[in-house]
Amino acid sequence: MTNTPLQPERRIFLKAGAGLTLGMYIAPLSALASAPAQDFAPNAFVRVDPDGTVTVISKHIELGQGAFTGMATLIAEEMDADWNRIRIEAAPADRTRFTNLHLGSQGTGGSTSLANAYLQMRQAGATARAMLVAAAAAKWGIPATELKVAKGEVSDAGGRHKAGFGELAALAAQQPVPAKAELKRPEQFIFIGKKVPRKDSHAKSTGTAQYTQDVKLPGMLTAVVARPPRFGARVRSFDADRARGIKGVVGVVQAGDVVAVLGTGFWPAKQGRDLLQVEWDESQAVRVSSDTLMNQYRDLARAPGLKARADGDVDTALPALVRTVEATYDFPYLAHATMEPMNCVVRLSPGLCETWYGAQGHTTDQDALAAYLGLPPAQVRINTLYAGGSFGRRGNPKSDYVLEAAAIARAWAMQHEGQATVKLVWTREDDMQAGHYRPMYHHRLAGGVDASGKPVAWKQHVVGQSVVSTMPQYAMFVKGGIDPTTVEGSANLPYAIPHLRVEATTTDPGIPIQPWRSVGATHNAFATEVFLDELAVLGGQDPVSLRRELLAQHPRHRGVLELVAQQAGWEKPLARGKPGERRGRGIAVHESFHSYVAQVAEVTVKADGGFRVDRVVCAVDCGLAVNPDIVRAQMEGGIAYGLSAALYGEVTLKDGRVEQDNFDNYRVLRMAEMPAIEVHIVPSAEAPSGVGEPGTPVIAPALANALFAATGQRLRTLPLRSATLQPA
Amino acid sequence: MIRFTLNDKPAQVDVPGDMPLLWVLRDELDLTGTKFGCGKALCGACTVHLNDQPVRACVLPVSMAAGARVTTIEGLKTRAGKAVQAAWEKLDVAQCGYCQSGQVMAATALLSHNAKPTDADIDAAMGGLICRCGTYGRIRAAIHAAARALA
Numbered sequence: 055m056t057n058t059p060l061q062p063e064r065r066i067f068l069k070a071g072a073g074l075t076l077g078m079y080i081a082p083l084s085a086l087a088s089a090p091a092q093d094f095a096p097n098a099f100v101r102v103d104p105d106g107t108v109t110v111i112s113k114h115i116e117l118g119q120g121a122f123t124g125m126a127t128l129i130a131e132e133m134d135a136d137w138n139r140i141r142i143e144a145a146p147a148d149r150t151r152f153t154n155l156h157l158g159s160q161g162t163g164g165s166t167s168l169a170n171a172y173l174q175m176r177q178a179g180a181t182a183r184a185m186l187v188a189a190a191a192a193k194w195g196i197p198a199t200e201l202k203v204a205k206g207e208v209s210d211a212g213g214r215h216k217a218g219f220g221e222l223a224a225l226a227a228q229q230p231v232p233a234k235a236e237l238k239r240p241e242q243f244i245f246i247g248k249k250v251p252r253k254d255s256h257a258k259s260t261g262t263a264q265y266t267q268d269v270k271l272p273g274m275l276t277a278v279v280a281r282p283p284r285f286g287a288r289v290r291s292f293d294a295d296r297a298r299g300i301k302g303v304v305g306v307v308q309a310g311d312v313v314a315v316l317g318t319g320f321w322p323a324k325q326g327r328d329l330l331q332v333e334w335d336e337s338q339a340v341r342v343s344s345d346t347l348m349n350q351y352r353d354l355a356r357a358p359g360l361k362a363r364a365d366g367d368v369d370t371a372l373p374a375l376v377r378t379v380e381a382t383y384d385f386p387y388l389a390h391a392t393m394e395p396m397n398c399v400v401r402l403s404p405g406l407c408e409t410w411y412g413a414q415g416h417t418t419d420q421d422a423l424a425a426y427l428g429l430p431p432a433q434v435r436i437n438t439l440y441a442g443g444s445f446g447r448r449g450n451p452k453s454d455y456v457l458e459a460a461a462i463a464r465a466w467a468m469q470h471e472g473q474a475t476v477k478l479v480w481t482r483e484d485d486m487q488a489g490h491y492r493p494m495y496h497h498r499l500a501g502g503v504d505a506s507g508k509p510v511a512w513k514q515h516v517v518g519q520s521v522v523s524t525m526p527q528y529a530m531f532v533k534g535g536i537d538p539t540t541v542e543g544s545a546n547l548p549y550a551i552p553h554l555r556v557e558a559t560t561t562d563p564g565i566p567i568q569p570w571r572s573v574g575a576t577h578n579a580f581a582t583e584v585f586l587d588e589l590a591v592l593g594g595q596d597p598v599s600l601r602r603e604l605l606a607q608h609p610r611h612r613g614v615l616e617l618v619a620q621q622a623g624w625e626k627p628l629a630r631g632k633p634g635e636r637r638g639r640g641i642a643v644h645e646s647f648h649s650y651v652a653q654v655a656e657v658t659v660k661a662d663g664g665f666r667v668d669r670v671v672c673a674v675d676c677g678l679a680v681n682p683d684i685v686r687a688q689m690e691g692g693i694a695y696g697l698s699a700a701l702y703g704e705v706t707l708k709d710g711r712v713e714q715d716n717f718d719n720y721r722v723l724r725m726a727e728m729p730a731i732e733v734h735i736v737p738s739a740e741a742p743s744g745v746g747e748p749g750t751p752v753i754a755p756a757l758a759n760a761l762f763a764a765t766g767q768r769l770r771t772l773p774l775r776s777a778t779l780q781p782a
Numbered sequence: 783m784i785r786f787t788l789n790d791k792p793a794q795v796d797v798p799g800d801m802p803l804l805w806v807l808r809d810e811l812d813l814t815g816t817k818f819g820c821g822k823a824l825c826g827a828c829t830v831h832l833n834d835q836p837v838r839a840c841v842l843p844v845s846m847a848a849g850a851r852v853t854t855i856e857g858l859k860t861r862a863g864k865a866v867q868a869a870w871e872k873l874d875v876a877q878c879g880y881c882q883s884g885q886v887m888a889a890t891a892l893l894s895h896n897a898k899p900t901d902a903d904i905d906a907a908m909g910g911l912i913c914r915c916g917t918y919g920r921i922r923a924a925i926h927a928a929a930r931a932l933a
């Protein structure tokens with residue numbers, strides 16, 4: 055998606071004692087108390103305690119991508135803080151202070167965290183530093199210009215005075231907030247661009263990190279729900295007698311389209327849920343099947359669509375070519391399948407709603423809860439906890455699981471004097487069958503090469519659901535009836551092809567969908583990079599040389615292409631396999647979220663057609679790499695996530711029922727299938743861009759191209775496993 | 783009443799014998815380091831040690847733990863366990879972290895029985911555990927690093 059950067063909001067610097075922070079920990083009352091008066095809180099993002107602890111308030115959720123460490127790095131850099139004395143808290147929902155400057159609402163997504171916060175957090179840190187220095191200058195009677203700061207200590211040049219941030223906090227709070235604190239020059243950086251250890255590693259290696267699943271509040275009940283068997287089904291009636299007979303089951307309530315069993319813990323609630331007898335009204339239920347839906351998409355792709363791009367005259371150029379190729383590519387629905395199934399804790403009391411969960415779209419959820427409960431948004435408090443993964447699932451524009459938790463709590467509260475504390479816990483099966491998938495898509499392409507083997511015509515039609523249509527807050531991105539995410543990566547194809555047309559047709563089969571790690575790139579990168587490979591073969595061109603030529607006007611695409619080719623040893627032949635084994639390598643290049651990624655995949659295909667991915671070489675240009683090790687980790691993880699989808703990922707519907715429900719029939723990558731991955735970062739002084747998503751979409755086309763190189767067989771349907779390769 | 787040894791201390795719970803150990807630990811004994819991922823022995827997030835062997839607590843009826851020694855991530859105090867956690871931190875293995883309690887427990891069990899695991903040993907011992915964040919490469923590297931530290 056194209057992000058329109060908003061002007062950084064006017065800096066809202068609050069003076070000390072503003073009570074800015076809701077805790078990461080489960081301390082609901084103390085968390086609402088004001089910060090002690092001796093604290094120094096020059097702005098919404100940083101606070102210095104008298105003991106010298108620097109608390110960074112992260113407006114971005116930590117869901118694995120390293121945002122906490124990233125925010126802290128930017129602030130620590132400009133403060134010259136001691137990395138070991140920094141702790142991080144998640145910000146509450148508050149659009150006046152914590153808006154994502156690229157999204158326009160408070161939230162984390164679109165790989166924007168570091169990009170939107172890069173200058174804002176540095177400015178916050180620089181302001182804090184200037185005020186601490188001013189405090190020391192006042193205390194010692196020395197001009198601020200003669201003081202230096204290192205590792206959380208201010209000292210004078212002569213070495214007579216020295217004071218830690220904590221000692222200076224109270225005095226710093228009384229200094230005027232500078233209009234604009236000076237930022238460091240890149241050559242002064244001590245943290246940015248270096249391997250700074252992650253702030254969450256210790257908690258996550260010792261089992262002490264707090265997730266929604268771990269929340270326990272006084273009087274809290276756990277809710278496990280019976281969900282509709284098909285999308286759009288409603289509860290007609292239910293019989294909870296047997297469920298109520300389970301020891302530990304406290305109550306059963308209907309909340310919208312689900313029936314919830316409330317228990318003293320998960321196990322009784324789950325047992326009760328399994329004993330519920332629910333009669334569903336399926337008169338409005340969606341009854342589509344994946345195969346019939348794909349057939350409809352195929353028909354739609356043959357008819358004209360809405361034009362997303364039209365260069366030259368493909369209708370005249372294409373039929374005139376001697377060498378042409380047509381191809382269609384099919385993509386299934388995909389579940390996010392985060393490691394932590396969706397869950398949410400809601401506490402209701404008259405006039406107040408408090409929540410604890412991995413909030414990714416804070417203000418979207420806050421507004422939805424406020425509207426549903428009839429409360430002013432300020433009376434909906436969001437305590438953001440670590441999320442056990444998201445990949446797009448927790449930034450849900452419809453706030454589905456959050457509203458479900460609220461509905462259950464409200465139903466319970468109505469019977470209990472307005473009070474309820476409920477933890478909604480989805481089982482893996484609930485999570486996998488609840489929809490909100492990456493949509494199914496079909497791409498139809500035709501193209502051709504001229505006498506010299508150069509691609510000169512490209513016609514593409516993308517058919518599928520509109521992701522943006524599920525996100526009213528981004529409706530302004532829809533142009534001429536076309537959702538840009540449907541065609542992102544295709545409509546802005548970087549290759550110089552004179553006759554190029556991209557069309558889109560939007561469908562609405564009634565299956566709930568939502569962004570999935572890298573959104574439109576998940577399918578457009580595959581269709582375009584595999585089709586380019588098909589054209590290269592048609593024209594007898596080397597896939598790297600051809601891309602190099604067609605990307606002459608796109609230096610950053612070319613930069614990652616050259617780097618990956620060099621690091622993968624593309625010029626040298628690939629080492630041979632054992633007797634009977636066929637080996638091959640493939641390349642793909644794709645830009646998403648303003649970051650450029652190229653990957654070379656190397657595969658070995660066994661005699662029986664089974665294959666493994668041996669090695670992936672990845673080059674990334676994400677502008678200045680604030681934390682190179684986190685960039686590497688996100689590429690590794692993005693490749694693994696993309697590989698899971700490429701090899702196995704497939705949610706299928708039969709007569710409206712989802713056929714997968716757990717990791718046995720929705721397979722994901724496991725240890726033995728993880729390839730060796732090498733990540734190379736393009737040195738860059740450009741502004742940082744995101745890395746959470748851009749590594750994901752590139753691996754599937756690189757893999758399909760590698761399998762073609764090894765076997766001569768072109769796999770065009772995802773997941774790739776379902777099209778078994780022919781034995782040698 | 784079901785009694786067992788939990789992290790070197792006596793524990794007793796008054797719950798149905800078929801209640802999975804995972805929910806006894808999490809909901810009855812407030813040890814939430816052990817995670818719920820699938821409930822069907824498919825993901826390994828709930829891995830704990832039963833008499834030093836890795837087991838999936840989500841499918842282990844608590845009655846099977848009666849009289850046994852149960853170790854969770856909160857009680858991991860062995861040399862191998864500490865070496866594994868140190869390697870995990872050093873290499874910044876965790877991303878979202880939700881799978882990592884299970885990974886740390888499984889890796890510790892592996893190193894307790896096999897001081898110098900090969901890549902194939904690691905594939906076998908860790909194959910039942912899923913990491914959706916894709917930290918497998920770092921997990922492998924951290925297990926080798928921990929083995930070296932213990933040598």
Ligand code: FES
Nearest residue numbers: 819820823826840
């Ligand atoms: S929760 Fe036990 S193996 Fe997944």
Ligand code: FES
Nearest residue numbers: 878879913914915
């Ligand atoms: S670190 Fe997120 S699932 Fe493993």
